[in-house]
Amino acid sequence: MDNFDYPAIGQRIKQLRKRKGLNQTELAQMLKKSLRTVQKYETGEIEVSIDVVNELAKHLDTTPTFILGYETCLL
Secondary structure (H helix, E strand, O other): OOOOOHHHHHHHHHHHHHHOOOOHHHHHHHHOOOHHHHHHHHHOOOOOOHHHHHHHHHHOOOOHHHHHOOOOOOO
8 A cells, every 4th residue: 555644554553453442452453463563554654455454443443444544534
């Protein structure tokens, strides 16, 4: 996924995670990823694959398009 603002995506992931009352460890377990990977997603250090975006949307009760920044309203 090119031309995405990964720090902004990470901030949306963090915002959604906190809104759900989850810590990074809990989200990592849901995604079957390491804590460090979730931390890197949230800081924008690494690219989030479309598969992970879809999983995040499912677990965080939102849409992939919101996570990617195409929508501005939370569901």
